[in-house]
Every structure is written in C-alpha cells, then in structure tokens.
Amino acid sequence: MPRAIRGVLVECDPSIKSIIMKIDSEDHAFVVEDLDDGTLVIKENMLSILKMRLDEALKETQQPPSDSGSD
Template sequence: MPPKATRGVLVQCDESIMAIIRKIDEGRNEFIIEDLDSGTCLVKEGKLAELKRRLKEQLKETVREAEDSESE
C-alpha cells in the first residue's frame, strides 16, 4: 500500500483558535478533513474563505477588540 495523499489546505493556528474552528466544524463536518493536532488541521480546498468568515463572526461575538484609532 503506497502512502495516501490528500489534497487540502493546511491550517496552522494557536490552540484557542483551533478550538473555535472545531466548534464551527462540529456536527455538519463541512470544513475539516483531518484533525491533526491541537493547532493544526487539514481543511477542504475551497472552504477556507468561508471558514475564515465564520471564524471572524465567532470572534466578534466572543472577543471585544480594542478599537484602533487612525490618529497620528
């Protein structure tokens, strides 16, 4: 049996973000092909943009970002 090659996008991030990604993927399994470790997973090609968008939504709810001023 030759080694298996799977096409996809390797996503590397820190554990807290990975936890959110897992939560987004939970149930419908739309994004993750393979969960590799606490900060790495393989995501379906073409699904990355949507994952990023969903992640951003989640973060907006959970994290209040410090407002950045454009002052000089």
C-alpha cells in the same frame, strides 16, 4: 500505499483551532484531518467560508456581555 489528500494546512493558536472544531462540528463541512493542538487540514474550497465564520465567532466571543445577562 500512502494516500495523498488535497487540502489546506492551517496552523493556528490552540484557542483558534478549538473554535474551528466547534464550527466544523455543526455540519463537518470544513475539516479533513485533525492533526494536533494547533494544526489541521481543511477543504481547499472552504477556506474563505471558514475564515468568515471564524471572524463572526471571534466577534461574538469578544463582545462584552450584554445586560440580558444570566439569571
């Protein structure tokens, strides 16, 4: 008997997906099923929170490195 799992299918760029997987790895609160490089299913009620976290993560990665630098 097949199972039906409620969720939201997210189709995105593989780079975006890897960020989502990183966010999820902290508490596994978002991802229901990892499907392929650019596709995954997430919990329906977590979609808006995930989008917020993703926006934050993208802002961080797109900021130019500050002068605190690496040494």
